Amino acid sequence: MKPTSKYETIRQILQDMKLPTYRYLQIAEAIFKQRIGEFERMTMLPKALRDELIRAIGYQVSSVTPVLEKTSSQVSKVLFAIAGDERVEAVQLSYQRGWKSYCISTQCGCGFGCQFCATGTIGLKRNLTADEITDQLMYFHLNGHALDSVSFMGMGEALANPHIFDALTILTDKHLFGLGHRRITVSTIGILPGIERLMMDFPQVNLTFSLHSPFDNQRSELMPINNRFPLHDVMKVLDQHIRQTKRKVYIAYILLRGVNDSTEHAEAVAALLRGRGFGEHLYHVNLIPYNSTDVTPQNYSQSDQSRVKTFVRILKSREINFTVRTQFGTDINAACGQLYGTN
CATH class of the missing domain: 1.10.150.530 (DNA polymerase; domain 1)
Structure with a gap:
């Protein structure tokens, strides 16, 4: 074998x-x-x-080669060359309390075509190997950086790449990276077989589900994966994940001005997460500002602050746990949805 x-x-x-x-x-x-x-x-x-x-x-332990590094306040983005003359990106976030977090890629490009994401405009070139995934982190490690936490939120859909599970095994191996399971986050647009396997094999790894609209028709427009794995089916499996693991599930929600930031959307998000029975309090919404790029449609823009405040007020009134995320790295295209894999 x-x-x-x-x-x-x-x-x-x-x-x-x-x-x-x-x-x-x-x-x-x-x-x-x-x-x-x-x-x-x-x-x-x-x-x-x-x-x-x-x-x-090979001479080098690592299978990825740094080509370019861009830095801005609290953020460093590294472009790596990989086999086949392709490129992927990884991001390091340095928090003021000294914590260093990493956002790494699992695919070169992405084939799921979410409307607001730069990576999706490339299409899927290929899955990264377990070494290519973990060697992005090794680069930072070999350069003397602490590996405090890592999220699979870079280029690609983590749970569409079967090598992700070998990568998780490597990252949590006490003789290798030795990362605690709870310091790792896997983000998904709702790949049900992957969520189910993650629940069985790595129940303590954090799970983030990209929602972005509580309405099926609109979610299918924004994220075509919803036609294959509808929201209702994903939520049932997330309920099961919470029951089985007793862990939080994070709901990522990018606020797009005039698209998904209305009071109706906020009410529907609250309605989606309330009344789910055991563990409904373990759903936690992360509200994320939209980050524009040169390759994503110009009709998307950030929600204005009054809309964000109204959205927040509604979630709070319905006792939904939430965080309004602050974004780092937009000036170097290193923020959520901006990774594109070019110089």
Whole structure:
């Protein structure tokens, strides 16, 4: 069976060379404790092993190559080159209390065509491998940054890529990244088989569902996936997720001026989340400002503050838990919906 990641390849090499298993831990420690990014520099290993690792994996431990980095206040966006001469982006957010969070990509492009998202205009080029997903984080790690939390909210739909589950296994492996499950967030537009598998395999990983309209017809226009996995069906599975995991489910809602920010929309969002029985209090709405790009339709714009306040007032009056998100990185196209994978 073909190895699903470089870490499995390393195990296979050690087995084929009849080397002791402690060599695997030495390699893991070199990468994740000593921050060594080239096999040649792992001088604690026998030369024959280093040569074989280079032959099988390459000189660099990482499968992604940084091409360009843009920074603004509290945000850094890195453009990576990946196999096939393609590009993907990852974002680092630095919060004032010292916490560092990362937004990484799972696909090169995206095939779901959500109307307000720059990534969706590219179409799907391909799924990223488990290594390409996790190596975006490794780049920051090898450069001395703490990995406090990570969200799969970069380019692509995480749960449409089957390699996401291998990536989660790598990120939570105590010998590798060693991230706690609750420090990881997977965002989805509502891919039901993926939500169900996540619930079974990684119940403590945070789940965010992109709603963006409580009305089926409009949601189908904005997000064609709604025709395949209708809102009603997704909500039933999210209820099940809450019952089974006892964890919050986050509802992402991008406010688009004159499109989905009316009092009727706010009332309908509240009605959707109320009366769901056990755990309804565990739904938490994140209201997100819209970020325009050169490639998304010009008829979308940010809601004005009076509309946002009215929306908030209605959610509050219906006892819906919510947060109004502040956006970082809009000036370098690093905010929600802006990732496009170009220089």
